[in-house]
Amino acid sequence: MEKKKLIIIFSAFFGLAVIIALFLFFRRTDESSGGETPAVGRPGNIQATVPTAPASLEIGATQQEIKKIVIAENPIKSAVLSKLDLEKLAASFAERFGSYSNQANFANIRDLQVFMTEKMRRWSAGYIQDLSNASADSTIYYGISTKAVGRTFSTYDADDGRAEILISTRRRESFSTAANSKVFSQDIKINLIKQNDVWLVDGAFWLDKD
Structure with missing residues (x-):
C-alpha cells in the first residue's frame, strides 16, 4: 500500500515537471520571436539586389573615373558635361592611356575603349596587335606611368560637338x-567629338618629349 502511494506521488511530480518545462519552453520561443512572423518570411521585406557602379574606376593614379559611368550607363547626363568636366575626362584619359606595363596585357588601352569612337576603337585594336607582335620578353619588366599636371582647351565648339584639349x-x-x-615631360593632344549626345575620344596624339 505504501509502495503504491509512493508511485502515485512520483507520477504526479513527474507530470507537473513536464508541464512546467513545456510552459517555459513555449514562453521562451514566443519571446524570441516577439509573437510575430520573422521578417525573412514576409514578401514585403524581400529586396532585390541591384548592382551598383563602383565609386571609382582605375583611370589614372590619383583621379576618380566617374565619367566612365556617365558615358557607359547614363549617356543622357553626358550631354550636359561642362567644359571643366571635359577637361577632367581628357586628363584622366591621358593618364590611363599613357600608363603602360609590358606585363599588363595592354589593359590601359582596353579599359579606355568605352570612351572611344568606333574609329578610335578600331585604331586601338590594331595598335594593340602591332605592339603584341613586336613585344619583347615580358619577363624583364618595362613600365611607364603618366600624371596629368595641366590641361588647356585648344578648341571647343559645343554646337558642333567638337573639342581639342592639350594635356601636359x-x-x-x-x-x-x-x-x-x-x-620626363610630354604633352598629349586629345580630340573629342559628341555622338548621340555623348562625348567620346576620337584621337590621342603624343607630342615631342621635353
Whole structure:
C-alpha cells in the first residue's frame, strides 16, 4: 500500500515537471520571436539586389573615373558635361592611356575603349596587335606611368560637338625596377567629338618629349 502511494506521488511530480518545462519552453520561443512572423518570411521585406557602379574606376593614379559611368550607363547626363568636366575626362584619359606595363596585357588601352569612337576603337585594336607582335620578353619588366599636371582647351565648339584639349603630363619610365627609371615631360593632344549626345575620344596624339 505504501509502495503504491509512493508511485502515485512520483507520477504526479513527474507530470507537473513536464508541464512546467513545456510552459517555459513555449514562453521562451514566443519571446524570441516577439509573437510575430520573422521578417525573412514576409514578401514585403524581400529586396532585390541591384548592382551598383563602383565609386571609382582605375583611370589614372590619383583621379576618380566617374565619367566612365556617365558615358557607359547614363549617356543622357553626358550631354550636359561642362567644359571643366571635359577637361577632367581628357586628363584622366591621358593618364590611363599613357600608363603602360609590358606585363599588363595592354589593359590601359582596353579599359579606355568605352570612351572611344568606333574609329578610335578600331585604331586601338590594331595598335594593340602591332605592339603584341613586336613585344619583347615580358619577363624583364618595362613600365611607364603618366600624371596629368595641366590641361588647356585648344578648341571647343559645343554646337558642333567638337573639342581639342592639350594635356601636359609628367611621365616616369622604368626598366627592370622602379629604381632604374627616368622622368620626363610630354604633352598629349586629345580630340573629342559628341555622338548621340555623348562625348567620346576620337584621337590621342603624343607630342615631342621635353
